[in-house]
Each structure stands twice: as C-alpha cells, then as structure tokens.
Amino acid sequence: MSDLTIQRGPVPGGHLLEVRDLRVEFRTRDGVAKVINGVSYHLDPGETLAVLGESGSGKSVTAQAIMGILDMPPARITGGQILYRGRDLLTMREEERRAVRGKEIAMIFQDALSALNPVFPVGWQIAETLRHREGMSKQDARKRAIELMEMVKIPAARTRVRDYPHQFSGGMRQRVMIAMALAMNPAILIADEPTTALDVTVQAQIMDLLGELRRELDMAMILITHDLGVVADVADRIAVMYAGRIVEHADVHSLYAAPAHPYTKGLLESVPRLDAKGGQLATIRGLPPNLMRIPSGCAFHPRCPYARDICRVTVPPQQVVGEGRTSACHAAKEVLDGSRG
C-alpha cells in the first residue's frame, strides 16, 4: 500500500521523535503564563506513548508545538528542541518543516465537528490533502479517499464520500478525521483526546480502530488524554504531566502497579472503579496551580501528602527509579515503596 517505505525502519542512533527540554510561555494581558517548563519525552517506532494530565498540565500544548499549530503570539517557544529522526523541527527551514508536519506527523483532535469544514463534502476534504501535497489527480485522490474511508470502516464509503460532516454521527466523524490524518501515511499519529466527547461504546470502537491501524500501518502514536482507563488499555509507556512538567515516566504496567510520584498515586486512588464499589474516594486536596504563579520548588508541593521542606525550595530533578522509569519527586523512593507495600 505504501510507497513511502523510506520513512519506516529504525532511526540511526536515536528515537523517532524526541522532545528535549521544551519550554513554552503564553503572554497575556494579565501576565506571563509558563505553560511548558522543560518537558522531555521520546517516541520510538511502533509504540504508543500516553501523555496523561488534567487541564492546565500542558499536554495539549506540547502536541501543538510539535505540530506547529500554536498561535505564536501569544505563545512563545522559549527553549528546547523537537527532534524528528534526529533533526530539530524548530530550527528547520520552512519547506523541510512542512514536509514533516502533516505528512510524517499527523494529528487528530477531540472535536471532529470543528476540525472538519462544514461546507465541503468529506471525500473532498480527504482528497484535498492528497491533491495538494502529493499532486494526485482528482480521480486518483477521490479513489484513495474512498479507500481511506473503507480503511477506517465507514460503511457504504462509496456513497458517503459525498456527504457533509453534519450528516455523520460523532463516531463516524471521528473516523473521517482519522482517515484524513492517515491520508499521507504518517509515521506518527498524535491523538489529542480523540474519544473524550464520544459515548463509551463508540469510544471502544474508535480505540480499537486506532489499534488496528497502528499495527497495519506500523505507526507510532502519542495519545493525549486524562482518562486513566483508556491509557491502561492501549499505552505502552506513559508520561504524566503536571503544571507544564513531566512528573513521572514509566511503562504502563509499572505505573499502575506501583506509581512513584504522589500526583500519579493520587490520581489513581481518586478514580472510581467500575469493577468494585469502594468507600469514600481518596482525593488530591487543593486546586491545580495558576500557571502565572507556579509554586516555588515542586509545583505539586501545596497538595502533596509527602511534601517536605526541600520540596518548597528545589525543583525536583528526574530521578531514575527503575528500568526506564523516572520520577520528578524528592520522595520518589518513599512513594514507590509505599505503592508496592
């Protein structure tokens, strides 16, 4: 199917995608908000990395920075690198950047309705990318659009290719968006809360579809979400974000079995379970921080049950707590032991 096989295969001496110490600020009328404060993570071919966080954590902004869709005022990238196959997207020439974004790295969003243009048929929208970037003819692009719609399991693709976005249900629209993203056969798919607005049965279908497509097309995925269930179901590795920093980095099994950061621990304990009826939910006390006045030292310290004096003063470094696991916490060992016990 793909004639772009040069994009596959191992990357010489590095990761497929690597974000290094990214820093992003937002300048608003009321002050400067430090939305991303030194975020680093990486993605290897074929794997699924989940970026887990709540609103204000910066998880979406990181993805937007990778895709280059941040509004540059008021946002400013003040530091760091985004390396795709070893080359920094932020310092590339514009044409090279465009060759990567949208083609090798694609993104799907939460709200398909606003991501699709309501006045054009969906087939036209899918085909447009192909015509534009691949220089395909109208007929070829249309044929490929139908193929893509069939690939994402939209029934009666041949006739539905002429329908408009509002004529599809939520789940179907999401499939259309996925088809558009996959049109260029990207190496990486960034999915920003792809199922949050969908019913649970539709969510299961979409996540299933994404899993199948990943395997078929040998695609790596960054899944941005706040849903602990979805993450447990599909992720290989997880980066947990809080106040613009990564607080924990682990493979999925280790993270759920024994978290090494108080925030992760708090999250896991505060979620009600489908398979058990518990008593009172454990909560993380307090509120998420104001990004214009991030607490000194560790941003989580005002809410942390393990907080000590040092937490108020020093930003915790990434401590290695296991094979491929880090935790940005001064008390990481203690938390980890507590989780295991």
Place this chain on the structure above:
Amino acid sequence: MSELQSVAAAEVPETVAADRPRSLAADAWRDLRRNPIFWIALGLVAVLVTMAAAPSLFTSIDPRACDLDRSNLPPSAEHWFGTNVQGCDVYARTIYGARASIAVGIFSTLLAGMLALLFGMLGGFFGGWIDAVLSRVLDIVLGIPLLLAAIVFGSSYQPGENMGIWPVVIILGVLGWTTAARVVRSSVLAAKQQDYVQAARMLGAGNLRIMFRHILPNALAPMIVVLTIALGTFIATEATLSFLGAGLREPTLSWGIDISAATTRFQDAPWPLLFPAGFLAVTVLAFIMLGDAVREAFDPRLR
C-alpha cells in the same frame, strides 16, 4: 485569561483569580482606563456637554445680538469666528448651538433605548405570536427610510409656538430604535438559553424576576454599545434635518440651521459654515469614538 482559553483549547487551568471581588463591569472599566481613545473621546464629550449645559462659561457674547451692519465679517479679535449674514457672532452661536444638538442626541437616544428595550425584551422573552407581531412592526419601521420619513414628518407640522427640540427628538427616537431592538432581542434569545436562567426557573422564579434579574443585565451591555454609537448618528441626522428645514426651526439655535443659512454665501464667507460644521463633525466623532471604546472594553466580557 481569555487568550489562553482561546488558544490552548482544553487547557484552561482551574485557577482562582484576584483576591478582591471583581465584577465584569469592573474588568471592563479596567480595560477602558487604559485606552487612550477613550480618554480623548471622554474629554471631548465632557467639554461639549459643559458647552451645552452652561454656554455662558465659554462666551459672554449674546448669540442673538445681531447687527446687520456687521454682516459676514471674517474672524477678528472681537469676533473670534467672525459674523454670519445677519451680523450675529458665529462663535457665540456655535457655542450656544451645542445645546440643541447634544440635547437632541441624548434625548432621542434615550427614547430609542426605551423603545428598543421594550420591543426587544418582550419579543425575545415571550416568543411565539408576540414575537412574530413585534418583529413585523420592527421590520416595517426598519423599512421606512429614516431621513425621508423624518423630512416628511418634520416638514408637515407647523408649530404655532416653538415646541423646541421635542418634535425632532420624537421623530428620531421613534424611527431609530430598530437596530438597538434587534440587538436586544438577540441578546435576550441567547440569554434565555443559558443554564442559569433554567436554574432560576427551577427555583421557582417568575417571568418578571427572570426578565429583570437575569436577562436584562445581559441585554443591556450590547444595547449600550449600539446606542452610544447611535447617539453620534442622531446628532448628525438632526443637523441634516435642520439643514433641510425639516428639523429644528428658528429661533432655536442649532448648528444645522446655521450651516443651512450659511450655504448660499459660502464662496464669499466660508466661516459661518465651517465653524458650526467643524464642531458638528467633532461632536459626532467624539461620541462614536466613545462608543467604539466602550464596545471594545465590553466585547470580550460578553463571551
């Protein structure tokens, strides 16, 4: 943090803002304060309103003390703006003329505002046939060309005694409320859908309480914005009407009348026309600038 919200989509952080209570009006005021155009416009308006209220502060010359011997004199130390064809001091007439124009502007805006509120609130809130009827009335009035109708009504009455500015005020108010009414109606329609209105209903609030407590405050802001700009246009329209002889009449002092009277001899004596016209332009501009600044300050809050 509205920019943050619009750009970072779902990334709105949960935060607690300032320590002191800050209403939306206070936020708007804070923005207004920083806008230089607001201050310039406000300054101009303040001067003009003072001029209208207390013209004697600006000149001691009687605008009606006219001497035909001194007709159409150019500006001099004695007559700062010169004299008009009847020998009246143009400066004094211009200062005193402010009262008519600004009074007409303010009162016709108030009248238009009241009518707009009435029609917009009733139609938007009750919907159904009430809305249908009121909307048709609105459409009919909207369809009447303002200037044309004003000229017809303005020319048709022959006041025995001087009724002053009121006929013009009524004409402008009655013909000019439509745009504001539409704005009010759409604000009411939008506010009706809001969850907090449903919440009030569920608490048992009656229609009156909902209209005045929940809907009206939200409909007022956009209406004020529209009306502040409309004020400027009303002043300009009044001047036009008076120019055409369908507005204010002698012996009322008005810029429009002065401009009209000075047109024929414009080539020889431009001053009696230029000064009132200049003041007129500045007044209209000042009100429109004020309205613009107010609109900018309120706009993001309307979200």
Place this chain on the structure above:
Amino acid sequence: MAPEAEFHRSGGSADAEPILRVENLVKHFPITEGILFTRRIGAVRAVDGVSFDLRRGETLGIVGESGCGKSTLAKLLMRLETPTSGRAYYRGQDIFALSGAELRRLRRNIQMVMQDPYTSLNPRMTVGDIVGEPFEIHPEVAPKGDRRRRVQELLDLVGLNPEHINRYPHQFSGGQRQRIGIARALALRPEVIICDEPVSALDVSIQAQVINLLERLQDELGLSYIFIAHDLSVVRHISDRVAVMYLGKIVEIGTEEQIYTRPTHPYTQALLSAVPVPDPTARAHREIIRLEGDVPSPADPPSGCRFRTRCWKAQERCATEEPALVHRDADPHPSACHFAERRERVVA
C-alpha cells in the same frame, strides 16, 4: 459488609411509600414543517414510557448514552418540560397537576444540580446573590435579616470560604463553581436532588472531591438523589440502584451490584464491556462486545424491542413483541429482554 460499604447508607429507608414515583412518563417532541402554519410530520420520542421509584435516602443512578433521553427525563422531573403523558408523584402528590402556590412549594422539595459549572451561574451576580436567590423567591423560608447568615452557612457546608460571599463566579475554579451550584440547590432544604451530570465537566482529581461532597451531604441531610451520568464508574460508586436507558426507555434496573456484576440485558452487557478499566493487566482477557450499526433515530425507533437492530441475540420475536421490564429467570431484577441471561466476565 465490608467497612467501606458501611459508609454508604444502604439504599433507602423502611418507608413503604417511595418519595418519588414515576409512572409511564412520555415526552415526544413534535417535528413540524412550515413557517406560518406548521404541520406535524413526526415526533422525537425522547422519553417513551419510563417508570421507577425513588426511595427516601437512596441514590438512583441513571446511565445511558447520548440520545437515550436521560436529560429530557431530568427536565421533566424538574417541570421544565410538560410530559406528553404519564405521571410523577412526589409524596403522593401528582407533580404535573400542581400550579401556582402549590407548584412553588414543590420547587422547594425537588432541586437540581446542573452539568456545566461555567454556564449554570449568572456571571453578573455575586456568589452571595446566587446562593441567596432561592430565599428571595421563597421569602417564607428565611426572614430577610437571616439570609446572609444562611448563605454563609451554605457556603461553609459545601466546603467554600464564607468570606468569599461577594466574589463573582469567574473568580472561582470549575470545581468550586459546581459547589456553588450545589449550595444553591440546598438552600431550600429539598428532599430530592436531581444531579444531571454534575461532575462530567470537571477534572478527574476534582471529580473525586465533588463526589465525596455529594455523598457527605446525602448522609448529613438525608437527601435522595437521582444521579444522571454517562460515566459508569462514577455511577456505580455513588448509586444504590441503577437504571439503564436506551432510546427513551429503561432497559434494565436493579441494585448496583446486580447491574454491574450480573447484568442480563444485552445492551447493559455491551455498555459495561466497553468501559476501559484503569488496570493494564485486564487487557489480556478483556472482551469488548461490539455493537453493530448506529443508534437508531429517536424519531423512528425500531418496532418491538428497540435494541434489536444492534443486538446479537435478536430473533423474530424481538421485532414483533416489545419486551416488558420485568423480573427474568436469569436474575431477580427487571430486564427488558426476551432472552435475558447472565454472561461471564462482562466487566474486565
């Protein structure tokens, strides 16, 4: 009973009479054509015959996906909509037959907490005004001089600082605004509170705080809840009994244990199997029941059993005979399926 379960008031008191009884509630929204003279060409059958009881002190959870009619049901119970047919009784009183002063009195007893904390509070009113408005509408509940104190008490009760009484909604976070909404609902000391997706718009870590608050209030004030949500885990946590809705009807109803561990209706089973559990080891043996097709339009629901177009068990009988919501042999709780039966490992 395990200690954690003790914390929950076991569903309902010994009262014979349920505090709320709903009988065959129906709401059809007409679809019309034409501008000046409208003609009815069909109807959206949003709620199509719903019956249930709510006992004093219990929490009845109502789950279902979009289009199942749960929001319309909430509006009907709050009398924001009038039903096409059917009845609902609060303490024996027919709530749809009330008007005037009696209706106002009813409002004091049944209140609602709404979903969106960003639109459910009037942005131009202070928190004190918002929470105090119920007292202004029902002056007989609190004398004028007493109101401020009562408002502060309410703010304290929901975990907010009473000194913030003069602040405006936009100065609070989403979770705090939701607490304000809860305080407002409590002002008149209602007995029944309908919670319409009260935590769906909140962050995960804040959801737990608000859920705990709702439970604590239920215990302290003896409230009865109807808890409408789409998040099945949250519903299980807070509910004593659960009703599952599909296309305007209840397809299964029972205790939370019955529904979550022994569901017998295929839709419930499919729904539960689709929820991802925060446990990566469950991946291996998770069996998602895949439903074919899209949800039918509520304007034109399938004949007989509405779920049959997507059900793997559907037979001819399902198209001709609508299954009643009655006890089935498979498990002693009402289920609307001719072929109701238990299934292994529904929840991963």
